[in-house]
Amino acid sequence: NTIVPHVRVPNVPGGVAMVGQSGWTAExxxxxxxxxxxxxxxxxxxxxxxxxxxxxxxxxxxxxxxxKVILAYVEGIKDAKNFMEIAKKVSLRKPICIWKGGSSERGAKSSASHTGSLAMSHSIYQAMCRETGIIEATGLEDLMDLGAAFSCPVVPTGNKMGLVVDAGGGAIACIDIGSRLGLEVPRISAEAEKRIVTYLEGRVPPSANRNNPVDLVWISLAEAANIYTTALENVMPEVDFCMLIGYAQLKDDNLRKALSAVRDRFRKPIFWAAGNPSTQVAGTAMNIADGNPSYLFPDNAMRCIGAMVHREQFLKKVRAEDK
Structure with a gap:
């Protein structure tokens, strides 16, 4: 197969690899x-x-x-034993994320005519994923979302989530989804909370909650980089990663550099969800290219956070069994 002629993108190197049993998925x-x-x-x-x-x-x-991360669209698996041996060996070093086509009866029939793939019970496929550490994607968008997450140079080492938000409703959504994924939202120390309250006084409207989630209510966009990073710097030491829901424009180079600096200082990921998706498409892409997983909606971000945390749990389990 070849990529159709109209696909032309700049030749910028990166860490995402993709293999697909469909020219459309690759395109x-x-x-x-x-x-x-x-x-x-x-x-x-x-x-x-x-x-x-x-x-x-x-x-x-x-x-x-x-x-750094391998993505795949797969309709059929040839030589299942060999597939599992290689997948498990590789997934211990790098994440493998697969969107499996033909999971339904009708879909399996279509994949047979499309690529000659033999039907496989989806429950058997899911068992293979659990055994090998493969991350299941639910579709092409999810595959891209996972690619963005695992492009981050650091990963969560635990399940404790910090929340810094301009949108209180978004924080609730993250907490609800996170609870279903086994994530925790711990309270931060009184000392950290006091530092946040003192810094934010006069900079943002009053809020009932400055203790994870840190509700910024509404910030001055001109001060976004300083406000976000100060809040993050006080939350980060007590959690494994942070989720930031913001209205500021990530097209601002200074803001993206500030977020990356906090990430690198603490060696913990900062996930971003847009406060206003309609105005933040370009900025989220720029932030992803900088190594910060960014999404238009918090539920997309939370799905990827769950995948990263569960992968780390899988790796710890395998390493413990090998001792």
Missing amino acids: VMVEFGFERGLRFSGVVSIGNQCDLKVQDLFEYWGNDPDT
Whole structure:
């Protein structure tokens, strides 16, 4: 298969690799994924696997120092034992995220005619994912979202979430979704809360909650970088990662640099969800390209946070079993 001629994106190197059994998935991933802020180490449309198999690409990218995360659209698995051996070996080093086509009866019939893929029980496939550490994606958008998450140079080492928000309703949404994913939202220390309250006095409207979630209510966009980073710096030491829901424009280079500096200082990810998605499409893409997972809606972000936390739990379990 070849990518259709109209797909032209700048040749900017990155850490996302993609293999798809569909020219369409590869095409959309290259074009729209780039617009989303993803940067690629390689994209391959593999068709019916008549020569190379999906796991051959996993193995290649597993040994490629430029590849940080592997994405895949798979309709059929050839040589399941070999697939599982390679997938587990690679997934211990790098995340593998797969969107499986043909999970329904009708979908399986269509994939048989599309790529000659034999039907596999979806429950068996899910068991393979659990055994190998593969992360299941629910669709192409979810695959891109996961690519953005795992492009971050650091990962959550636990399940404790900090919330810094311009939108109280968004914080509630994150807490609700997080509880279903096994995430915790711990209270921060009285000392950290006092520092936040003191700094924010006169800068933002009064709020009943400055203790995780830190509700900023409404900030001066001109002071966004300083306000966000001060709140984050006081929350970060007591959590494993932070979720920030903001109205400020990520097209502002100074804001993105400030967020990246906090991330690098604490070695913990900062996830971003847009306060106003209609005005923040370009900014979220720029923030993703800087290594900060960014989303237009908090539920997309939370899904990816859950995947990252669960992957770390899987790795810890495997390492403990190997001792």
